[in-house]
Amino acid sequence: MKKSQYIITIFGLWLAGCSSTDKPQDLSEAKLVIDKDDNGSLMRIGYMLDGKETGEWKSFVRERLAAVVNYKDGLQHGKETWFDKCSGRIIEEGYNEMGTSIGLWYRYTNGELVAVSEFKNDTSEIVYHNPKFKNAGEIPPPPSERYNDDCDEFNDY
Numbered sequence: 001m002k003k004s005q006y007i008i009t010i011f012g013l014w015l016a017g018c019s020s021t022d023k024p025q026d027l028s029e030a031k032l033v034i035d036k037d038d039n040g041s042l043m044r045i046g047y048m049l050d051g052k053e054t055g056e057w058k059s060f061v062r063e064r065l066a067a068v069v070n071y072k073d074g075l076q077h078g079k080e081t082w083f084d085k086c087s088g089r090i091i092e093e094g095y096n097e098m099g100t101s102i103g104l105w106y107r108y109t110n111g112e113l114v115a116v117s118e119f120k121n122d123t124s125e126i127v128y129h130n131p132k133f134k135n136a137g138e139i140p141p142p143p144s145e146r147y148n149d150d151c152d153e154f155n156d157y
Contacts, residue, residue, distance in 0.1 A: 027055055046071070061085045067143070075099035082143035092143050094119070107140055109133070114140065 030047035037043050046057030052074030059067040064085040070078030076096035084091050087110075094105030094117075101119040104127070108114060116128035 030054055064088075070096075072098065091140065109140060 030049040035043045042060045044059045047055045053071035067082045069080045075098045082092040089111045105117045117124045118127045
């Protein structure tokens, strides 16, 4: 397969993953929850329904957007996007189905695609690795493993 065909295929699969068959959740009965740290800084905001996260939740680190995660019945369900809290760039995005990562997940370095992983049966496999990055060791770890509280110490992968 030619490089251009491969890129078009990956892009097509990504677009297909953007559509959702789930109907938007009715949040009319949901309670807005705003979590703050001991200093009063916003940590996360979203809705709870019957004691469980539902709909879109946004997480913050030092008042900067860190993640947008969708929930259904308290489980991650739908699109999940992680941001570099210093630059605001997307560093990882993908989909969950009732708490399990599914389909294609994308990792970026400084706004450039580094790798695409495919999740099946609770396992992942790198299906695309940008040749600009010499080896899989250069692929950044998941955001949850590399966040700290100071932008000066954060590696913008």
